[in-house]
Amino acid sequence: MGPLIPNGIIPEDWNYIIAILIGLAFGYILEASGFSSSRKLAGVFYGYDFAVLKVFFTSAVVAVIGLYYMDYLNWVDISQLYVHPTYLWAAIIGGMIMGVGFLAGGFCPGTSLCAVAIGKIDGMVFTLGLIIGIFIFSESFSALEPFFEGSNLGNITLVDTLGISPYWIIFVFTIIALVAFAFSDWVRSKVKKVFY
Amino acid sequence: MKDKKQQNRHVYWNPYFGGFLLGLLILFTFYMTGRGLGASGALKSSVVTMVNTVAPTHAQNNTYYSKFIKEGESPMNNWLVFEAIGVLLGAFLSGAFTGRLKLKVQHSPKITSKRRLIFALAGGLLFGLGAQIARGCTSGAALSGMAVLSTGGFITMMAIFGTGYAVAYFFRKNWI
16 A cells, blocks of 8 residues: 555665656656746736646645545555645745745746756746755754744644545635636636737 | 747647646655655755855754754755756756757846846745745645645645735736
């Protein structure tokens, strides 16, 4: 039963080879979806291109339905999967800083790597900025540590937070995604086209 | 008009198709490794490695760097670093097949290259900082988090997009 590598079904030696192959597919999908272009990415915030919203939510819905279905079939044990921990205020403030960074820079870390790979100089400068940002965070860690380690709610999921069945959460999430897709198409039809 | 057509040569995948494949990839990654995808982690390893090479004592005395330094093993010896190498290769291949490999600064015709690069640097800096505070970026925290219904993943996703919409007005000249 999955996950395969942690349970020793596929030997640990394969881990890095699988990492490169997964990365290869990740980079290919992002670039082919147009995520190496900052102007396409930024479109989601101005209503002229909703590729980010569509790719992002389609993939989240496919992944979460798939994982819970595989758990139902006993192919994977969902309780063994790594759940990103919730440090409430760090998640909110960190996300807000990333939001401003996105509007200023037009990329996120994964998409900037794709931009670097196809020769976008703005992507390279953004990546340099990422490195400087990580460096600043690390150097000022002792000052930020109480905030960074504070408000730790553990590895919780929406099932714990809302106290309802995961199947209902996934169902509602899927409906929200579908409504968002329809709404985004409507907005796009009202907004002036931007060519890039 | 023909020029404009040439400029708009961005024949990308249908976003639902791309999203569907990305969803399958996230599924496969969790099935294989028990964890999700990531992007900023590899850059963090790079920073740790650089600092540890230039100033090892300083790195070992810093509470944050020292979390990622192990005796006799490079911080680059990390799953996310190998994954990031794959991302670069994959994006390069996609760009090569579609004729998108080109050294250039992409920016709105309303702004200069210089302005674009200054904002890219500042934006990258903020994104790097924010991704460390939130323990992951759009890939590691938001996308992979949402795939396992992580509360923190949803919160980070809403914080990124919500703030993005809130400040979009101030950056409009750069994009539209």
